[in-house]
Amino acid sequence: MNNTIKDIISASIQTKQQILNDEAFIQKMQTVVDVIADAFKQGNKVLFCGNGGSAADAQHLAAEFSGRFYKDRKALPAEALHCNTSYLTAVANDYSFDVVYARLIDGLGMNGDVLIGLSTSGNSGNIVKAFEKAREKGVITVGFTGATGGKMKDVSDYLFNVPSTDTPRIQESHILIGHIICQLVEEKLFPGPR
């Protein structure tokens, strides 16, 4: 068991090390920080969606904006799309689970908003549909996926395709990338000491 544990930790480190060595990936983080900071400045909001562990990660990252990250500052408009479980069960039951996020984008999404979708495979149907709807509505799409990008590759304005095909390792890098973006957006919008 000891060796399995060490192998998992090493794989988690290795995935992050690959990101660290990838200048284009890091450059894209800077670009997305600017995109999100500009959206907030213009009065737009940032929405997150995912399924399973990635729903939890979506909620985690939304709370860093709407709650706080490092700084005691005003709330930023951010939400994870699965959080209204009454809505989620209603629409999955009455329509289809595939449209739960697309329908919310149709109802809530405004031109200039940002939608961040987290899917390790890049193939979760409800996220792909939400991204398609987002593009119709002028909502900027940011995909957090695994190495291939899956179907989300073609509907993402910006794609963070973590260099791994192993679900938990991908998620561990998603939360790191999300933390980095939250910190830098917070620093841009609220300069000065913590």
Add this chain to the structure above:
Amino acid sequence: MNNTIKDIISASIQTKQQILNDEAFIQKMQTVVDVIADAFKQGNKVLFCGNGGSAADAQHLAAEFSGRFYKDRKALPAEALHCNTSYLTAVANDYSFDVVYARLIDGLGMNGDVLIGLSTSGNSGNIVKAFEKAREKGVITVGFTGATGGKMKDVSDYLFNVPSTDTPRIQESHILIGHIICQLVEEKLFPGPR
């Protein structure tokens, strides 16, 4: 911005590297895997609690057990204590936010259950109170904290005090440790290929 991003990734890697080098920490993961697998085998359940990003992480890890991790197998009894938001708002409103988790442990906790509390400071009042109640009821307590362990140190049967004092870096290691435990518990209870 480029250097800040690289520094954050390096710090995240560094924290995990320290865990990888800490034999006692890894040994404790093995012990907790055995504790949780035994609890499930005996018909007990595993409960998670946290606040903010750590509530999301609690929910993420609970879903790995109740949903699935790598394997197509039966559901395991696990839940995150903040998920019933009607309960949460009622008890916070009528009693106090400090008792939201302790009250659920009082209502749901059974001798032999396991409570995993995630708090980067180790000082969140509702988690400390839940751990105290857990101990009264024979519920095994597992703390996921930052370096000091905070107040949770004294009420945790097992403590994973991640060697960092920086909230996001601690959370990034919590989810890794949780993933490792989920994988190994799943392998113990459901041997055979994925």
